[in-house]
Amino acid sequence: MMNIEQEYLDAEALLEGHFLLASGNHSKRYLQSAKVLEDPKRAELICNALAKMINESGIQIDTVCAPALGGVLAGYELARALGVRSIFVEKKEGGMELRRGFKVQKGENILICEDIITTGGSAMKAAQAIEALGANVIAFASLANRGFCKREGSSLEAKAECKLSSKVPFFALDDFTFEMYHPDECPMCKSGSKAIKPGSKA
Numbered sequence: 001m002m003n004i005e006q007e008y009l010d011a012e013a014l015l016e017g018h019f020l021l022a023s024g025n026h027s028k029r030y031l032q033s034a035k036v037l038e039d040p041k042r043a044e045l046i047c048n049a050l051a052k053m054i055n056e057s058g059i060q061i062d063t064v065c066a067p068a069l070g071g072v073l074a075g076y077e078l079a080r081a082l083g084v085r086s087i088f089v090e091k092k093e094g095g096m097e098l099r100r101g102f103k104v105q106k107g108e109n110i111l112i113c114e115d116i117i118t119t120g121g122s123a124m125k126a127a128q129a130i131e132a133l134g135a136n137v138i139a140f141a142s143l144a145n146r147g148f149c150k151r152e153g154s155s156l157e158a159k160a161e162c163k164l165s166s167k168v169p170f171f172a173l174d175d176f177t178f179e180m181y182h183p184d185e186c187p188m189c190k191s192g193s194k195a196i197k198p199g200s201k202a
C-alpha cells in the first residue's frame with residue numbers, strides 16, 4: 001500500500017513553514033511536487049500505485065494528457081505505468097492547447113493527469129482543450145488530492161471550489177487537507193512572522 005504522505009515527507013516535498021499560496025491564503029504546509037518526482041525510482045513506485053488503482057476501476061485509457069508544466073512528470077510516469085502514450089497541453093490566453101505536433105483522435109479516451117489537484121482549474125482547462133478536438137476525457141488523476149474535489153474511494157465530499165466535472169472519476173492516492181487562513185486571520189501573521197511565496201520560483 002502506497003503511503004503518499006510518507007513519500008512526500010521522505011522526499012522533503014512536504015514543506016513546513018508559513019506560506020503564501022496561489023489563492024492568496026496562508027498555510028503552514030506546502031507541497032513541492034517536483035521534489036517527490038526528483039528520484040525516478042520513487043516516481044515509478046508512486047505512479048505504479050496510481051495506475052493500479054485506475055486499472056482496478058476497469059476503465060480503459062488510450063492516452064494520458066498533462067497540463068504543462070506541473071503535470072508533465074506525473075503524466076509521463078503514469079502513462080508508462082499504464083502502458084499508454086503521454087502528451088501534454090500548454091498555456092495559451094484563456095486556456096490550454098496541444099502543440100509540438102501532438103494529436104488526439106475523435107473518440108480517443110484520455111485521462112488528464114496533474115501532480116496535485118487543488119481546485120482542478122488547470123486540469124479542467126486541459127480537459128476543455130482535449131474535448132474541443134473531439135476526444136473523450138474519461139478520468140482525472142493526481143498523486144494526491146488537496147481536499148477540494150472528491151476522489152474515488154474517499155469519504156471526503158467535493159467543496160464548492162472544486163472545478164472538476166463530477167461526471168468523470170478522479171483518482172488520487174490520498175487526500176492532503178491542510179488548514180488555510182485568510183491573511184487577516186492567519187495565526188502565524190499574528191505572531192509576527194511573514195509568509196513566503198514558495199513554488200516554481202524558489
Ligand code: ZN
Nearest residue numbers: 026186189195
Ligand atoms: Zn500568515
